[in-house]
Amino acid sequence: MEWQVLLFISVLSLTVVLGQVSYSIPEEMAKGALIGNIAQDLGLGVERLKSGKARIYTGNTEEYIELKRERGVLLVKNRIDRESLCGQTMPCALHFQMILENPMEFYTVTVEITDINDNPPTFERGEMKYEISESALTGARFVLEKAIDNDVGVNGLSSYALKPSDNFVLKTISRGDGTKHVEMVLQKQLDRENQEHMSLILTALDGGEPQLSGTMQIIITVLDVNDNPPVCSKLEYKASVIENAPVGTLITTVKATDADSGSNGLVTYRFSNMKEQLADIFHLDEITGTITLVGQVDFEKDKKCEIMIEAMDQGGLTDSSKVLIEIVDVNDNAPVINVMSFSSPVPEDSASGTTVAIINVIDADSEQNGQITCTTDSSLPFKIKSTLTNYYALVTDSAFDREVVPEYNITVRATDSGSPPLSSTTILRLRISDVNDNAPLFDQLSYVSYVTENNSPGMSIFSVKAQDTDWNQNARISYLLEETQINGSPTSSYVSINSETGGIHAVRSFDYEQMKQLQLVVKAQDGGSPPLSSNVSVKIMIQDQNLQHVYITRCAGH
Numbered sequence: 001m002e003w004q005v006l007l008f009i010s011v012l013s014l015t016v017v018l019g020q021v022s023y024s025i026p027e028e029m030a031k032g033a034l035i036g037n038i039a040q041d042l043g044l045g046v047e048r049l050k051s052g053k054a055r056i057y058t059g060n061t062e063e064y065i066e067l068k069r070e071r072g073v074l075l076v077k078n079r080i081d082r083e084s085l086c087g088q089t090m091p092c093a094l095h096f097q098m099i100l101e102n103p104m105e106f107y108t109v110t111v112e113i114t115d116i117n118d119n120p121p122t123f124e125r126g127e128m129k130y131e132i133s134e135s136a137l138t139g140a141r142f143v144l145e146k147a148i149d150n151d152v153g154v155n156g157l158s159s160y161a162l163k164p165s166d167n168f169v170l171k172t173i174s175r176g177d178g179t180k181h182v183e184m185v186l187q188k189q190l191d192r193e194n195q196e197h198m199s200l201i202l203t204a205l206d207g208g209e210p211q212l213s214g215t216m217q218i219i220i221t222v223l224d225v226n227d228n229p230p231v232c233s234k235l236e237y238k239a240s241v242i243e244n245a246p247v248g249t250l251i252t253t254v255k256a257t258d259a260d261s262g263s264n265g266l267v268t269y270r271f272s273n274m275k276e277q278l279a280d281i282f283h284l285d286e287i288t289g290t291i292t293l294v295g296q297v298d299f300e301k302d303k304k305c306e307i308m309i310e311a312m313d314q315g316g317l318t319d320s321s322k323v324l325i326e327i328v329d330v331n332d333n334a335p336v337i338n339v340m341s342f343s344s345p346v347p348e349d350s351a352s353g354t355t356v357a358i359i360n361v362i363d364a365d366s367e368q369n370g371q372i373t374c375t376t377d378s379s380l381p382f383k384i385k386s387t388l389t390n391y392y393a394l395v396t397d398s399a400f401d402r403e404v405v406p407e408y409n410i411t412v413r414a415t416d417s418g419s420p421p422l423s424s425t426t427i428l429r430l431r432i433s434d435v436n437d438n439a440p441l442f443d444q445l446s447y448v449s450y451v452t453e454n455n456s457p458g459m460s461i462f463s464v465k466a467q468d469t470d471w472n473q474n475a476r477i478s479y480l481l482e483e484t485q486i487n488g489s490p491t492s493s494y495v496s497i498n499s500e501t502g503g504i505h506a507v508r509s510f511d512y513e514q515m516k517q518l519q520l521v522v523k524a525q526d527g528g529s530p531p532l533s534s535n536v537s538v539k540i541m542i543q544d545q546n547l548q549h550v551y552i553t554r555c556a557g558h
């Protein structure tokens, strides 16, 4: 440490004042540290100090300095803190007197206390908080708190630093009174969405050696302005819903985010350019963005719905997106059977494979749900043939016999391939019309009858009977006598037949002695076209009246 000793010997002062001496020491020297060899500096011997009972007089001030008479030196007695002694005043010195007796001598001593850098710059507060809008323009200024450094001169406050310096730069302004005013200036605009809170460190530095510093934290909260529109999470939302889904079914949720905060970031949703019919079907919750079903969706009406939605923040900024809703078909439509043509009756001799009906089946559902199979009872002689999609032919699968089955109730069933499948049936009542395919049949293979001679002409002898299983005209039987000769005369000259009843009558009176029997053939013929017929032989036995025997034979069964 450098010591400067200034010595003045004054002869012009008061007679008792023999001189004065000045020392300069740094503050904060240890107790007992040497300030100066006052005896030597004043040209006094140690003996003189002793004999003169030299002492120092500091008045009422605290005793910082001590005189060691036997060594002739001034020592530090108590800690000397320049700052508490002088504050910011410069220079700072202790003034006192040294007094000797025999003879009385009076010296003025000045000890200048020089500053050492024992105080860092300090801030009164550990931190400062600012709330700055992100819309603040560059150049905006924010006054910062000054730091205090109790040291003086170079050891006093010399500069500030601010870190990080991305958004703000420091500006120090020297005022006329020598104080420094410090502020930070916005040089790059703030973006709350990027960084909502910032912490900066303001460092105050002094000029001492070594340099001391103090810091303060600057906490900045960036206030939002509505500088971001909502952004929908997707350009297009896809959803599907089965038709006939119950009211309340969740379709999808749209979501938009808004980087702003508070009401600037509060997004609400609504449909835009909505078709009126769809408004009765879908509901969009304006807060949550959920779309739910409030009506009926029908695949058969709409297979897809496209809805525009709009997301809006409270500041009026918007984004839009699209929601594509696919309606999924459920098997809710049974096939519908249309009989396009139906021929009834069909003749019983129709060939196998004859088309009886043409049927069209329609199912409003799609894909599997609309895929049809058409069947008919396998027990009946019909089958279904399909040539064109959705068109079916009901064809016969074997020959008919009206006399066995005159009518069929044919059930045609159309079934779709849904799960579970739906089906419809229709019943076709098909009548089989008659064809003359049965000849009349006589009750007996042959007939024998008896008649007593001398009968009256026109007498009924007996009847033949034939049956025909055909219908109506085809079963209407006429009985005829086959034209044969009996003893050179035609049969009809002996007997006649009622063509409707088959009743045989005598035409003349018979004489047993001339003719014992008549042999004839009766034909039964139906009314078909062409007609069918059968023959039967009839034997009429003539009986002798003299025998007094009358045999009446009734038509016996076989």
Ligand SMILES: *[C@@H]1O[C@H](CO)[C@@H](O)[C@H](O)[C@H]1NC(C)=O
Pocket (backbone or CB within 6 Å): 407, 408, 409, 429
């Ligand atoms: C067909 O159905 C009709 C009406 O249901 C009925 O009167 C008739 O007896 C049925 N025929 C046959 C052969 O089952």
Ligand SMILES: *[C@@H]1O[C@H](CO)[C@@H](O)[C@H](O)[C@H]1NC(C)=O
Pocket (backbone or CB within 6 Å): 482, 521, 523, 533, 534, 535
């Ligand atoms: C019935 O008899 C006549 C004469 O004998 C004969 O021409 C005819 O072919 C016969 N008809 C039948 C169906 O046997």
